[in-house]
Amino acid sequence: MSAVSDSRRASILGTGLIGSSVALALKGQGWIVSGVDGDESRAREAEAAGVIDAVGLDSAADLVVVAVPVSSLAAAVAAALLACPAATVTDVGSVKAAIARRVHDPRFVGGHPMAGSEQDGLKGADATLFNGATWVLTPTETTDANRYADLRATIMSIGADVVELPPERHDALVALVSHVPHLTAATLMGLAASQAEEHSALLRLAAGGFRDMTRIAAGHPAIWPDICVENRDAILDGLDALSDALAAVRATVAEGDRSGLLVKLEAARAARINLPARFATAEELVELRIPVPDRKGVLAEITTLAGDLDVSIVDLEIAHSVEGDRGVLIVTIDALASDRVSAALIERGYKPSASPVGR
Amino acid sequence: MSAVSDSRRASILGTGLIGSSVALALKGQGWIVSGVDGDESRAREAEAAGVIDAVGLDSAADLVVVAVPVSSLAAAVAAALLACPAATVTDVGSVKAAIARRVHDPRFVGGHPMAGSEQDGLKGADATLFNGATWVLTPTETTDANRYADLRATIMSIGADVVELPPERHDALVALVSHVPHLTAATLMGLAASQAEEHSALLRLAAGGFRDMTRIAAGHPAIWPDICVENRDAILDGLDALSDALAAVRATVAEGDRSGLLVKLEAARAARINLPARFATAEELVELRIPVPDRKGVLAEITTLAGDLDVSIVDLEIAHSVEGDRGVLIVTIDALASDRVSAALIERGYKPSASPVGR
Numbered sequence: 001m002s003a004v005s006d007s008r009r010a011s012i013l014g015t016g017l018i019g020s021s022v023a024l025a026l027k028g029q030g031w032i033v034s035g036v037d038g039d040e041s042r043a044r045e046a047e048a049a050g051v052i053d054a055v056g057l058d059s060a061a062d063l064v065v066v067a068v069p070v071s072s073l074a075a076a077v078a079a080a081l082l083a084c085p086a087a088t089v090t091d092v093g094s095v096k097a098a099i100a101r102r103v104h105d106p107r108f109v110g111g112h113p114m115a116g117s118e119q120d121g122l123k124g125a126d127a128t129l130f131n132g133a134t135w136v137l138t139p140t141e142t143t144d145a146n147r148y149a150d151l152r153a154t155i156m157s158i159g160a161d162v163v164e165l166p167p168e169r170h171d172a173l174v175a176l177v178s179h180v181p182h183l184t185a186a187t188l189m190g191l192a193a194s195q196a197e198e199h200s201a202l203l204r205l206a207a208g209g210f211r212d213m214t215r216i217a218a219g220h221p222a223i224w225p226d227i228c229v230e231n232r233d234a235i236l237d238g239l240d241a242l243s244d245a246l247a248a249v250r251a252t253v254a255e256g257d258r259s260g261l262l263v264k265l266e267a268a269r270a271a272r273i274n275l276p277a278r279f280a281t282a283e284e285l286v287e288l289r290i291p292v293p294d295r296k297g298v299l300a301e302i303t304t305l306a307g308d309l310d311v312s313i314v315d316l317e318i319a320h321s322v323e324g325d326r327g328v329l330i331v332t333i334d335a336l337a338s339d340r341v342s343a344a345l346i347e348r349g350y351k352p353s354a355s356p357v358g359r
Numbered sequence: 360m361s362a363v364s365d366s367r368r369a370s371i372l373g374t375g376l377i378g379s380s381v382a383l384a385l386k387g388q389g390w391i392v393s394g395v396d397g398d399e400s401r402a403r404e405a406e407a408a409g410v411i412d413a414v415g416l417d418s419a420a421d422l423v424v425v426a427v428p429v430s431s432l433a434a435a436v437a438a439a440l441l442a443c444p445a446a447t448v449t450d451v452g453s454v455k456a457a458i459a460r461r462v463h464d465p466r467f468v469g470g471h472p473m474a475g476s477e478q479d480g481l482k483g484a485d486a487t488l489f490n491g492a493t494w495v496l497t498p499t500e501t502t503d504a505n506r507y508a509d510l511r512a513t514i515m516s517i518g519a520d521v522v523e524l525p526p527e528r529h530d531a532l533v534a535l536v537s538h539v540p541h542l543t544a545a546t547l548m549g550l551a552a553s554q555a556e557e558h559s560a561l562l563r564l565a566a567g568g569f570r571d572m573t574r575i576a577a578g579h580p581a582i583w584p585d586i587c588v589e590n591r592d593a594i595l596d597g598l599d600a601l602s603d604a605l606a607a608v609r610a611t612v613a614e615g616d617r618s619g620l621l622v623k624l625e626a627a628r629a630a631r632i633n634l635p636a637r638f639a640t641a642e643e644l645v646e647l648r649i650p651v652p653d654r655k656g657v658l659a660e661i662t663t664l665a666g667d668l669d670v671s672i673v674d675l676e677i678a679h680s681v682e683g684d685r686g687v688l689i690v691t692i693d694a695l696a697s698d699r700v701s702a703a704l705i706e707r708g709y710k711p712s713a714s715p716v717g718r
Contacts, residue, residue, distance in 0.1 A: 185568075186608075217627045228617075265580030
């Protein structure tokens with residue numbers, strides 16, 4: 001609590017997408033929020049848009065959220081600790097061990113909200129961005145326990161689910177599920193492109209599975225040099241583990257070990273099917289797989305049908321068979337609505353099959 | 360042409376999904392089609408369903424299509440060549456060099472239709488399955504040129520685009536764009552699952568990109584042992600090339616070589632963006648990316664809007680940001696309709712951005 005007001009006071013360092021969204025979310029909870037940015041005009045824009053209440057780093061702030069690029073994180077955190085002597089300081093960087101090694105202050109707690117948006121910067125700012133998102137916090141031995149508990153409560157107040165992890169553990173996990181997969185997708189895509197003397201023939205053989213696997217390689221690469229520098233050790237470990245695992249698969253193929261291959265693929269299949277649903281939710285979810293002909297209006301028909309039945313579509317994708325382009329619409333809905341939607345689909349001539357998702 | 364009838368005669372060896380669909384497609388072009396299956400009851404069912412005109416291998420057939428599992432391909436092709444002395448014999452196996460090495464008959468042409476369906480077997484049989492699909496043919500030096508030209512014309516008559524490739528080249532290409540990516544997806548999934556002592560935390564950190572990359576690992580693994588045996592050499596070459604390429608990426612990360620990493624990622628991005636559109640089509644296509652809030656009815660609203668404007672949605676997916684679960688609806692439509700649909704979306708408060716797909 002601030003001494004001079006009922007409202008708690010926060011400062012945001014970096015008014016990009018995440019910083020601006022944190023500002024809006026905190027304002028929604030009654031906080032008074034100021035902010036600065038390396039580019040002062042961005043902070044002025046955020047003020048003009050009502051995203052922050054004032055431009056500036058508030059020396060009386062209870063909380064400072066540092067939302068700057070990973071490469072300038074350490075300097076920004078140090079500045080915030082100096083400028084705001086009463087504040088708990090947290091950051092939103094996607095790599096955590098490096099900053100934890102550099103900052104040993106009981107007022108600092110590292111953090112990483114697993115949220116983003118298609119639109120960068122102020123344009124994408126959204127008070128509900130963290131609703132249902134996972135927000136990792138990485139307290140260390142030096143972190144003040146009361147400050148950590150307060151920060152955790154604040155983050156939960158804006159809708160996020162807090163997961164507590166040691167910094168090194170966080171980095172190893174995101175290396176495995178984000179950084180190494182991204183590098184692998186780019187490598188597979190580069191390999192296919194470079195080895196294709198008959199480029200067009202190769203790419204015409206690339207069906208849905210290849211498209212799915214390489215989709216993330218189409219993203220803008222600008223963030224990756226920083227991530228690869230900051231999380232270098234965990235990424236190298238992840239790449240080494242992948243390399244070892246691929247060598248084991250290679251041996252299985254080379255030996256023609258059919259049952260060994262099946263064991264590996266079955267284990268991967270079970271793990272993939274058990275991946276939690278994308279959306280944090282209390283409901284049980286069901287995936288309806290609906291083979292769809294390639295005709296006009298089928299998507300509108302099915303999504304409208306769900307709307308008419310007052311069923312919310314949690315997720316939707318068009319999957320393609322291993323080979324070829326036939327579509328299967330995969331619609332994720334509340335399990336309680338599954339029978340109702342299936343019956344309505346069958347009535348209209350579709351052949352849906354239902355399976356539970358998540359666990 | 361058959362001597363006794365105006366209709367050409369075909370026999371299908373193997374009345375599963377592909378065999379039955381070929382039968383229906385040929386019947387649609389006026390062919391008289393008979394068929395057999397290792398499981399005789401399946402052939403009887405196909406006859407009862409009107410998929411084939413008669414059960415049996417027609418000794419007067421002009422064409423035999425062998426659609427049996429890869430492991431029994433060579434024996435089935437040999438049997439067809441013997442039983443149908445006038446017929447051109449082709450197959451639909453997903454690996455081509457092995458059969459080309461075993462069969463040296465001017466009447467044989469290897470083939471591989473890149474088509475599939477969510478539903479296996481007779482249930483999935485569909486005369487239009489090959490419409491717009493790529494169908495690889497792998498003629499060799501021994502293949503009779505006239506027979507090859509006839510077969511090519513027949514396949515084009517049922518709607519497929521024929522791509523001619525040497526058998527080994529076909530196998531190397533599908534290893535790169537299908538077999539190796541599949542094994543890699545399963546390996547990444549297995550790695551993440553096995554390394555996760557804190558399994559639930561790991562999997563909650565797995566955002567859209569990881570889900571996309573590992574989606575194919577959720578498929579039934581039963582077909583893979585055969586494929587890995589039959590296409591062993593090309594798969595091993597592909598795995599070795601991937602391993603080398605990953606080692607190069609590792610070196611780039613280990614050295615902190617930012618510009619080297621950017622070059623690799625930019626090249627992969629360009630290649631991925633230039634992947635031809637999923638659907639064979641003469642039209643220019645545009646991808647509209649539409650950030651969508653998590654509210655009921657948004658899919659129905661957008662798909663209905665497209666229908667009202669008489670615009671066919673060629674493809675649709677919900678993409679998620681690198682981190683988190685925010686949805687962006689990616690709708691692929693005819694480029695000519697792009698401005699119309701964008702204007703209507705903007706009128707309703709959406710913020711679409713358009714980019715061309717394919718080249």
